[in-house]
Amino acid sequence: MSEPIRNDSAGIKQCCANMYGSDAAKYLLGESFHPGGLRLTEELASLLSLSPTSVVLDVASGKGTTALFLAEQFGCRVTGIDLSEQNFLDASVAAAARGLSRLVEFRLADAEALPFDAASFDAILCECAFCTFPSKQTAASEFERVLKPGGRIGISDITKDGTSLPSLEGLLAWIACIGDAQPLQSYAEWLSATGLHIIHAEPRSHCLQEMVQGIRSKLLMAEIMIGLKKLHLPGLDLSQAKAFSKAAQEAIASNHLGYGIVVAAKDKAK
Numbered sequence: 001m002s003e004p005i006r007n008d009s010a011g012i013k014q015c016c017a018n019m020y021g022s023d024a025a026k027y028l029l030g031e032s033f034h035p036g037g038l039r040l041t042e043e044l045a046s047l048l049s050l051s052p053t054s055v056v057l058d059v060a061s062g063k064g065t066t067a068l069f070l071a072e073q074f075g076c077r078v079t080g081i082d083l084s085e086q087n088f089l090d091a092s093v094a095a096a097a098r099g100l101s102r103l104v105e106f107r108l109a110d111a112e113a114l115p116f117d118a119a120s121f122d123a124i125l126c127e128c129a130f131c132t133f134p135s136k137q138t139a140a141s142e143f144e145r146v147l148k149p150g151g152r153i154g155i156s157d158i159t160k161d162g163t164s165l166p167s168l169e170g171l172l173a174w175i176a177c178i179g180d181a182q183p184l185q186s187y188a189e190w191l192s193a194t195g196l197h198i199i200h201a202e203p204r205s206h207c208l209q210e211m212v213q214g215i216r217s218k219l220l221m222a223e224i225m226i227g228l229k230k231l232h233l234p235g236l237d238l239s240q241a242k243a244f245s246k247a248a249q250e251a252i253a254s255n256h257l258g259y260g261i262v263v264a265a266k267d268k269a270k
């Protein structure tokens with residue numbers, strides 16, 4: 001398992017944060033930026049055994065959709081961190097608008113350098129973002145450090161087998177969570193290398209298939225609306241996005257690309 005050989009990891013991270021803070025991302029993905037949406041979040045949350053006394057960290061919290069959902073559904077306290085300033089601001093406004101500021105707070109922070117003391121959280125979620133972190137081992141170690149003994153971590157992420165997919169490479173691929181996606185087993189290995197125990201690892205590739213189908217429909221709609229000058233999505237290269245989503249759909253159909261969940265636990269004695 002090798003870390004990506006990149007000397008511009010700060011640039012990649014910022015590019016990713018900017019893209020996910022953009023209007024184009026919101027148009028194409030809606031409020032929940034991961035395959036499976038809140039349905040899969042609920043499944044992951046139940047594997048984390050959340051309760052009203054849980055203190056939860058949502059790493060790379062995007063627009064805050066998951067954090068707000070968890071607070072409403074389970075009554076737990078949630079902190080969301082994200083590297084995108086726009087997402088941090090939007091999420092904070094959403095928390096206030098839904099009257100959840102007492103239970104949910106958002107912070108601008110990097111998953112590879114979490115601004116929290118050791119053993120601060122009962123549970124950690126990271127949805128569709130781990131694969132974009134240039135140093136996955138650093139992020140996994142940070143997760144383990146801030147997790148309380150007996151706590152659990154749940155990751156859902158894009159998975160990719162070892163097949164070379166030239167049409168799904170480059171910066172766009174990285175930002176779309178595909179460029180450095182790994183087999184499910186590798187995500188489990190990064191977590192277990194920190195001393196965590198894997199208690200669950202399962203594919204959920206149909207969630208990615210549905211999401212890519214949805215994106216392709218929205219791209220067609222965007223093409224019409226932009227042509228009619230009724231929609232403006234700065235920074236979105238429509239033909240590149242269409243070719244990319246088509247290649248992704250083919251890779252999913254041939255099982256080279258997928259989605260999965262991994263849940264790990266920290267020893268009570270640690």
Ligand SMILES: C[S@@+](CC[C@H](N)C(=O)[O-])C[C@H]1O[C@@H](n2cnc3c(N)ncnc32)[C@H](O)[C@@H]1O
Binds near residue numbers: 020061063084109129
């Ligand atoms: C695909 S979106 C997923 C967002 C959210 N988890 C969801 O499911 O709606 C990826 C998110 O990761 C954030 N991100 C990327 N790199 C990050 C990093 N190093 N630290 C924190 N957030 C990061 C992006 O800003 C973006 O909001």
